[in-house]
Amino acid sequence: MSIRFEKVDFEYSPNTPFAHLALKDVDLEIPMGKVTAIIGATGSGKTTLVQHLNALLMPTKGTVEVLDHRIEAGKKYARIKDLRHKVGLVFQFSEYQLFEETVLKDVAFGPKNFGASEEEANEKAKRALTTVGLDEHYYERSPLELSGGQKRRTAIAGILAMGPEILILDEPAAGLDPQGAAQMMSLFRRLNTEKGITVLIVTHNMEHVLEYCDEVVVLDEGQVLMHTDMKTFFENEEYMERANINPPAIVRFKALLRSRGLDVPSDILSIEDLAGFLSRRKKK
């Protein structure tokens, strides 16, 4: 089982003067059990792509396969609810989806929609809140009076409580301060390593891709420009140039060292490894 796009086109407002082809002939296979980063400039189709994974958008051409679901262009799909249960999608600025009176109720909203009883839903909600680091003091508070970061975590708990097998996050760290962002990203990494959840993250932050992701998908004007594992991506200057990104600081620093005649091995991608290599080189 995996996530597969086959020759997928998607067009917004077809047959109108506002028609816009957002995905063009996308062929893509995303492996299960990994953390995959989806990167690309604004308007490259990242958000459109991920909204196909829980049938918020239906392909105008081609097929999308997710888990045991197969969605074909032009056909009505009956098992949407089951799909949305298994594929959790967290929107950008997700704090704007909170609406219940208390944090607990809001987080339990998803599970209830998917048929959990009041008790089960509350149980799931409590577990999800613990996962995102909000304890019982928050249960009865109004989501509206929380800080920005806490709201964001509540919204993410609302998706986690549904118990998804695939978790998709659209720019989850946008607008948070650096430490809030780092906590958020390590949470997703943990969900993947500890619970085996497949994670897809739409992001612009290359430091995050380097530190927390396994695979990289680059989109450009609605097409898949490349799909590779994270290490290969950051080891190849040519790849990064084609993807038109500003490399992470460590990669830029390595390039500076190399241009000065120091042959830093390409698989060094963390500060610790680099310092270790330099001190070994020195002793030689």
Place this chain on the structure above:
Amino acid sequence: MNAVEVRNLYYSYDRKKYAVNDVSFDIPAGSYTTIIGHNGSGKSTIAKLLLGLLEKEKGEIRIEGLDLTLENLSEIRNKIGIVFQNPDNQFIGSTVRDDIAFGLENHCFPQNEMDAIIEEYAAKVGMTRFLDSEPTKLSGGQKQRVAIASVLAMKLNILVFDEATSMLDPTGRRDINNLINELHRDQNLTVISITHDIEEVAQSDNVIVVDKGRIALAGTPKEIFRHQYELIGMKLDIPFIYKIRNALKAKGLKVSDTLDMERMADEVCQYVLKK
């Protein structure tokens, strides 16, 4: 001469806890000052107080020597402007032209001069081609350019950026940062930038660190980063170059406290490659 002087400033949202607590600082005219602090530390509150968008509880604020009072807000806002975080929520006009005109209308600029001013400032931010475009047709970065032009057109010398690039993609961010630097350099604009971008902080003239409504540290970037462990304690980031230096130090390699990546690379190579 100081562009901004703040003395013993207090502000509270709920009358229980001070969001801004006994804050004093000076910002020299023509300088580039960054204000850092984690979300909720009180940075944005200070920015709003400087423009009189919030009414200070106690203390003094002087903008280009003029004491901020309830009576002279209009004059103050002719001296200091602000660009906010959300590009959509500060686009007031229905086109770029109308948006730049908005401030001019409020400050009663002569009508026959408006067109020339609008065109001049649109050109300064590179938006001449989009003068008659509606906001829905513009990217986030372009909207922020318009916001900058709209504020600058009111002919002021001090500009506050309240996380003005945090909602933009990397291209938009680089773009706006370059524009701010250019305006600072070429037009001698006093820049006060509230930011999380630690590389921007490293390049500024002065840094003010805010924590729990108070000023925790103030000085040049080098002086501030000397307190790197305090910064981390205040949930703040430190520049990559300091992280490298720390890691090297732990391995017994000593390098200087430069903030320049190229120089750091030079030093490391010299150190490692020398026989």
Place this chain on the structure above:
Amino acid sequence: MKNVTLGRYIPLDSFFHRLDPRSKIIGMFAILIAVFIPSGWIGYAIIGAVILSCIFIAKLQIDFVIKAMKPMLMMMVFLFVINVLVIKTGEPLITIGKFTVYLDAITQTAYIVVRLVLMIMITTLLTATTKPMDMTLGIEDLLMPLEKLKVPTHDIAMMISLALRFIPTLIDEADRILKAQASRGVDFENGKLGEKITAIVSLIVPMFVSCFQRADDLADAMEARGYVVGAKRIRYKTLKFHAGDYVVIIVSNLILVGMILLWVYVK
């Protein structure tokens, strides 16, 4: 939601696009009143012909105008059913079982439908050829005499123009929240009444929260740029009448007078 054509501005270059919004608003009102005068089929035919040629001059596609009427279709059907049930005068036309349809029911409905169609056509002509911002300028200027009666005409105009400015932003926002809640298992199409209500609440509450947030931000941005409610401002754009504007005002008012004469004469 994004395919609504009623009230949408179509950026073209035509005689009507170039007109002063004030003359278009005055002209529209004259024709609207004319439509309400019971001048009979001849009168409606004249008005219809005038409007159609205006639409042609404005370079608008006729199916765009027809699309604008779609939201009204249900109302027209509803009117027809009510009239058929209620009006029992005139020649009986068809009898189905115990039920008879009378001629007057048909003519009455036809009258109303024709009037509605003419009204939509004339308002579409106005909104499709006038930028929202120009429309507010026009409204503000036309309301100006009311300033003496302490009506805050400028504030009203500012409110209208901000509302128009934020409609696209809010439509995008609603779309996003709708999808976010659908991802949490909300079914906006099917479901029982209780579920429907929850679904709507899950959309409305976040919309309110976000609107308040935007309003706060916007107020700060406006104030920071020196806006003070009720204070003196110098307007950037001023409106000017040209020859065409006088023509439109005179012609539209002539039609109105003509309809009144027709009505009196026919009676």
